Amino acid sequence: MKSLxxxxxxxxxxxxxxxxxxxxxxxxxxxxxxxxxxxxxxDDLIPFNEYFIIPYLLWFFYVAGAIGFFFLTDVKSYYKLCTMLFTGMTISLMICTVFPNGTDFRPVIDPSKNIFAKTVSYLYAADTCTNVFPSIHVYNSICVHLAVIRSERLRKHHLVKTASFVLMVSICLATVFLKQHSAFDGFGAMAMAYIMYYFVYAGSYEPSRKKVSEKAIG
Structure with missing residues (x-):
C-alpha cells in the first residue's frame, strides 16, 4: 500500500x-x-446545429482521458497539464464571480426532431446559460491539445496528434454552433490559453530535444 x-x-x-x-x-x-x-x-452569423452535441459531449472524455493518460504514463506532463487546466479554470470562476455573465440567444429546441436535438434539450435543461466567459470547454480543449503535442511520449504518434487537433477544433466550434457560448467567450479562452502557455510551457527545458540538436550540430 505504501509503495502504491x-x-x-x-x-x-x-x-x-x-x-x-x-x-x-x-x-x-x-x-x-x-x-x-x-x-x-x-454570433448572428453562426447557425444552430444540433449535431455538434457529439464533439461537445466528447469534451468530457477528451479532458478526463488526457489527465488519466498522463497521470499513468508521464508525471511531468501530467503536472503541466493540471497546472494549466486548474489555473485557467480558477481564473474563469473568479471572472464569473466578479463579473456575472451569460448569453440570451439559445434557440427553442424541438426534442422530437432527432436524438441530437433531444440531447441538446437535456443539455439546456441541465446547464444554465450563465457563467460562460471565458469558455471552459474551449480553454480545456486547447490545454489538452497542447499537452498532447508537447508530450515527448507522444512525439512520434502523429495520428494521435492529428486526432487531438480535429477534436479540439470540433469542440471549440460546438460551443458556438450549439449556442452555448458567444464567440467572444471562445476568443477569451484562447487568449487565456495563450498567456498560460507562456508560463507553463514556453522556454521549458526538454533534454531529449536538446540532445537531438547537439547531435545534429556535432
Missing part, C-alpha cells in the same frame, strides 16, 4: 475538483439575473 501511495502521490492534484465543483455550482445557482450578456456580431 508513493507511486501515485501526484493524485493530490485531483483534489482540485473539491474546489471547482462547489464554486461552479454556487455560481450556477446564484447567477440567475442581472448578468452581463456576452455577444458579438459574429
Amino acid at each position: 501511495l508513493k507511486k501515485y502521490s501526484h493524485a493530490w492534484l485531483l483534489g482540485y475538483a473539491f474546489i471547482y465543483l462547489p464554486w461552479f455550482m454556487y455560481l450556477e445557482k446564484t447567477v440567475t439575473s442581472n448578468y452581463h450578456i456576452m455577444y458579438i456580431a459574429l
Whole structure:
C-alpha cells in the first residue's frame, strides 16, 4: 500500500475538483439575473446545429482521458497539464464571480426532431446559460491539445496528434454552433490559453530535444 501511495502521490492534484465543483455550482445557482450578456456580431452569423452535441459531449472524455493518460504514463506532463487546466479554470470562476455573465440567444429546441436535438434539450435543461466567459470547454480543449503535442511520449504518434487537433477544433466550434457560448467567450479562452502557455510551457527545458540538436550540430 505504501509503495502504491508513493507511486501515485501526484493524485493530490485531483483534489482540485473539491474546489471547482462547489464554486461552479454556487455560481450556477446564484447567477440567475442581472448578468452581463456576452455577444458579438459574429454570433448572428453562426447557425444552430444540433449535431455538434457529439464533439461537445466528447469534451468530457477528451479532458478526463488526457489527465488519466498522463497521470499513468508521464508525471511531468501530467503536472503541466493540471497546472494549466486548474489555473485557467480558477481564473474563469473568479471572472464569473466578479463579473456575472451569460448569453440570451439559445434557440427553442424541438426534442422530437432527432436524438441530437433531444440531447441538446437535456443539455439546456441541465446547464444554465450563465457563467460562460471565458469558455471552459474551449480553454480545456486547447490545454489538452497542447499537452498532447508537447508530450515527448507522444512525439512520434502523429495520428494521435492529428486526432487531438480535429477534436479540439470540433469542440471549440460546438460551443458556438450549439449556442452555448458567444464567440467572444471562445476568443477569451484562447487568449487565456495563450498567456498560460507562456508560463507553463514556453522556454521549458526538454533534454531529449536538446540532445537531438547537439547531435545534429556535432
